[in-house]
Amino acid sequence: MTFEYAPALESRSIVEIKSKYGHFIDGKFVPGKKYFPTLNPATEEVLSQISLGTTSDVDKAVAAAQKAYTKTWSKMSGKERGKYLYRIARILQERAREFAVLETLDNGKPIRETRDIDIPLVAAHFFYHAGWADKLDYAGLGHSPQPYGVAGQIIPWNFPLLMLAWKVAPALATGNTVVLKPAETTSLTALLFAEVCQQAELPNGVVNIVTGDGSTGATIVNHPGIHKIAFTGSTEVGKKIARAIASTDKKATLELGGKGxxxxxxxxxxxxxxxxxxxxxxxxxxxxxxxxxxxxxxxxxxxxxxxxxxxxxxxxxxxxxxxxxxxxxxxxxxxxxxxxxxxxxxxxxxxxxxxxxxxxxxxxxxxxxxxxxxxxxxxxxxxxxxxxxxxxxxxxxxxxxxxxxxxxxxxxxxxxxxxxxxxxxxxxxxxxxxxxxxxxxxxxxxxPASPFGGYKESGWGREGGRHGLAAYLKTGKESGAK
Amino acid sequence: MATKKIARVEVKKTYKLFINGAFPRSESGRVFEVTSRKGEFIANPSLASRKDLRDAVTAARAAHSGWSKATAYNRGQILYRIAEMLEGRSEQFASEIALTSDVTPLKAAAIVSESIDRWVWYAGWSDKLQAISGGTNPVAGPYFNFSIAEPQGVIAIASSPSFLTFIDAIAAAVVSGNTTIVLVPGGLSVPAMSFAEVLATSDLPAGVINILTGSLDELAPWAASHMDIDGFDISGIEKKRRGALKEAGAENLKRIHAFDGKLSPTRIQAFMESKTVWHTVGV
CATH class of the missing domain: 3.40.309.10 (Aldehyde Dehydrogenase; Chain A, domain 2)
Known part of the structure; x- marks a missing residue:
């Protein structure tokens, strides 16, 4: 005699998925020119159509991020910046179940993990970094460390929203603005996060999300208006990025592969x-x-x-x-x-x-x-x-x-x-x-309080903790390199 | 018949390389000429080759385990000992610097004094780096979690032509436990090889600091692409040539930095890696 578990399905009715999504640029959703489908990998059901970011989309996003950096974000005190991050953390907690279900649908990971690990950590990352925004002078990175400007962030599909949080929270806390590209197969929670930015009344252009594939990512990496690259993904692509920016003044943090x-x-x-x-x-x-x-x-x-x-x-x-x-x-x-x-x-x-x-x-x-x-x-x-x-x-x-x-x-x-x-x-x-x-x-x-990152070919730099802030601030360490 | 009294003939030094605590000639047999500002012959330092660089990397890698595991107190004392040895020979260094670069004897003496003081400054950092680099992290769970900073491994240095920046680059790399291969250009080769003699009498383990004299144009690309070098200080490379080195270094994701000469522990930390350890807490 065997005992079987009865199914205990989480309802997907909590989340509304639109039939198609544009990019999130300068605080608004703008339609793309070409679309590609995003699937539920557990069923192969097409969940929605996602915009394929072009050079012109990236241009617009970078321009919006630059404008937001010069006009708003770099002029705002750390105290005020921090309050936006706290707002985002709280809204993420309020809408946690919605995010968990959507992440599970788009990524294929169990609801037990999105509900108990991914989404709670996402909120925790924003809450943690919110507190740093007005305390950067005490982070051991020198007096009044300055942000780089516009950060280009490219994230993987394994922890879609969590990797967004690892990138966006420290970038914003340190006073940078962001152009982020989610992974091709997992854009939906990043696009729902865009709604959270709207609900939090985050100034337009501080966070811009351009969806697309590897070519969209390469456009971001090579864009002259980007001052800092943050990438999580394969060692192979990480090395390509390192080569692509070798002759520029761009800084990079790379979280790459492992064989633990x-x-x-x-x-x-x-x-x-x-x-x-x-x-x-x-x-x-x-x-x-x-x-x-x-x-x-x-x-x-x-x-x-x-x-x-x-x-x-x-x-x-x-x-x-x-x-x-x-x-x-x-x-x-x-x-x-x-x-x-x-x-x-x-x-x-x-x-x-x-x-x-x-x-x-x-x-x-x-x-x-x-x-x-x-x-x-x-x-x-x-x-x-x-x-x-x-x-x-x-x-x-x-x-x-x-x-x-x-x-x-x-x-x-x-x-x-x-x-x-x-x-x-x-x-x-x-x-x-x-x-x-x-x-x-x-x-x-x-x-969020624990630095994460690798030795050798696992990458450059750390994310999380006090160490992670250094990735987004000019520390006076270097004159030209990396 | 009485012999006419003439001045004593000076015994001049043969300039060689400093690899694994020994002073070998370049395997290539090549040398280059260093002259004074007025064009007078001074020395024929070795023109190091790619093979010399590989030998130096082998020595530096072999020395890394012992040097990185030496206690911070021990490393600090050895760095301080380097200052002591340099102090005793400060006149020699001042005269070599004045002879081979564009500075007055007075300025050269000041550079040597500052170089000695830099070793003292860096020596003191050995057992304080952890205090400013790491700490415990208050994670939300029953874990004891801490971050420590460790040396990256083998660091190559393309030195600027000035003696003080040469000293800064070496001291910053080795104080944390890295081992190094220092590439030294032109006239700096003369005081740099005298400095190797200081190292040889400072209880520094063989292979921790290796010094190759010659051409940065020739050696730096080999260092950038060498797969057993973890980091590269390219402060001595002109800006427009740095991109090519960084591109070559991407093959093993070398940590490549250039520094502006500002005295700061961030220069030491640039060639350190943060390690975070989680441990469960429970009965």
């Missing part, structure tokens, strides 16, 4: 660790730059951990993202599904052993079962390349030194996890790891 090592020592609390491994790689379908995508197990506990992990994985509920019981939602796009499939096939071909629990996946929409590969070595591509999906590569080690060497052996350096009951070992390991964010006996935790 999750190290389990033999004294780790195993049940808690298994929960952490699941959260590390299956949170948000593994569409997380800081995912714990390489599990590095001490040999003496490897069999036990893998056995328990497999049992735990059979309990992961894959299905309708709007169902409150769903753990693993839809893969965001067909393109991403293909990429995950391709790299997993490489894992098979290179001799790693694939395992997934039995789960029935819907024929409509984009789905990938939670997957682990055991017997992975450092030379395998699935141990080096970011898969950006619910796929975990498992490696083993004998000595702590070997664990560190394996963990650090990628061009990335974004995140790492350490599981151990021994405090001194945790601090030793966290000192050795070349990673910008380290979780000890936890994983994938985020907070």
């Amino acid at each position: 090592a999750n190290i389990v020592f033999d004294d780790a609390p195993i049940d808690e660790t298994v929960e952490g491994i699941v959260n590390g790689i299956f949170f948000n379908q593994g569409h997380v730059c800081c995912a714990g995508s390489r599990l590095i197990l001490q040999e003496s506990v490897a069999d036990e951990v893998i056995e328990k992990l497999k049992v735990r994985m059979t309990k992961i509920r894959v299905g309708d993202p709007l169902d409150k019981n769903t753990d693993l939602g839809a893969i965001n796009s067909k393109e991403q599904l293909l990429k995950i499939g391709e790299l997993s096939a490489v894992g098979d071909a290179e001799g790693a052993e694939r395992w997934s629990p039995a789960c029935s996946l819907s024929e409509k929409g984009y789905w990938f079962a939670p997957t682990i590969f055991t017997g992975v070595t450092q030379a395998h591509r699935i141990a080096q390349e970011e898969i950006f999906g619910p796929v975990l590569s498992v490696l083993t080690f004998r000595t702590p030194q070997e664990a560190i060497e394996k963990a650090n052996n990628t061009p990335f350096g974004l995140s790492a996890g350490i599981w151990s009951e021994k405090g001194s070992r945790i601090f030793w390991a966290s000192q050795q790891l070349k990673a910008g964010v380290i979780w000890a006996n936890t994983f994938n935790k985020f907070d």
Whole structure:
């Protein structure tokens, strides 16, 4: 006899989706010339039509942002700027459920995550940065640090509104104005955020949102009216941006890829660790730059951990993202599904052993079962390349030194996890790891007060905390570079 | 017959490179001529090659682990020791600077004094950087969360031709635990190689500071594209040539900066990386 969960669907009636959307420029929605569809990746249903931003749209948005910067935003005191950010934070809290449902529809991530993690963190980011706006003199960045002007911000599809918050909140708090481009497949919550800006009576042109694809993003990066680029996305595109701005005075912060090592020592609390491994790689379908995508197990506990992990994985509920019981939602796009499939096939071909629990996946929409590969070595591509999906590569080690060497052996350096009951070992390991964010006996935790960003090819700069402010202020550090 | 008394013949120094604590000649066998303002011959420093640069990077990478893990107190004392050694030879440095650059002997002496004081200033930062760079972060949950600043790794420096900026660039990079390869142009090579002798007697571990003399035009592009260099101080490169270096450096997302000479700990922090650690709190 088996027990089944009854569906517990969140109602989508709370959110109204228009049939098509223009860009948000100078405080108003302006229609685009060409449109492309945005889908619900769980059903392939067309949700709406989104404008494809052209050079002329970007020109208008940059002009609006420049005007707003010179005429309004740079003249306003930090105290007044901060109050707008507080207003935005409060409206986001009021409309949280609407945003959560819309994010789940457009992105495919479970409502449990948008409701409990994404949207609350979005509001928290605005609330946190609101308080900085009139305290920048005390941020340790020199006396009266000055904003750059117009920030061009390009964000990914894995945490659409949260990445908007990570970008827009510090930019506004520090006195910059913004031209933001959401990811091609996930524009809807950014466009709903535009309504929040209107409700908050944010001065026109302070936030401009131009939707589109990679070409729209490139136009923003290369626009002479942009003084600062903030990008979250792939390392490949990050390097292109670094090259594109090399001969300009533009500054950039880049939050790029990762191949996070999750190290389990033999004294780790195993049940808690298994929960952490699941959260590390299956949170948000593994569409997380800081995912714990390489599990590095001490040999003496490897069999036990893998056995328990497999049992735990059979309990992961894959299905309708709007169902409150769903753990693993839809893969965001067909393109991403293909990429995950391709790299997993490489894992098979290179001799790693694939395992997934039995789960029935819907024929409509984009789905990938939670997957682990055991017997992975450092030379395998699935141990080096970011898969950006619910796929975990498992490696083993004998000595702590070997664990560190394996963990650090990628061009990335974004995140790492350490599981151990021994405090001194945790601090030793966290000192050795070349990673910008380290979780000890936890994983994938985020907070606006906590700086986030990577070493090496995981990017430039930090977002969040006091450190994140430096990305949007002239600190007197440099005369010409970066 | 009495020999006529003549002046003693001075024993002149052979100028070589400073790599991994030793003084090798350039593997290329090349040298270049440094002359005084009046055109008199002064020295034939080594003209470093790409291979010398690679050797220096290997030495700097090997030295990084030990130097970055040395206690801040220890690093501070070694930097202070450099000031002590420089003080003892200040006259020599003043005369070399006056001889090889456009400054009066009085001004040269002032540059040396300021350079010594800079080492003292930077030495003091070693165990204070964390206090101004990191801290605990009040996250909304049962976690102890803190950020610390760490050295980035191996930093290349394309030095400006002046001695004081050469000192600033090196001290700012190494005080936090980075190791360096310093590319030195033209006449600065003369006091720079004498400075290598100061380093060799300051308890500085081999490979922490490596000095290559020669042509920035030749060496800087190799440094920019080298995949085992983490950061690059290009203050000594003229502005219109910086773009090409930054483009080459994008291949491994090097941290590339140029500085305006203002004395500030932000220059040290530019070659540090922030690490944030979360730990659960519970019984």
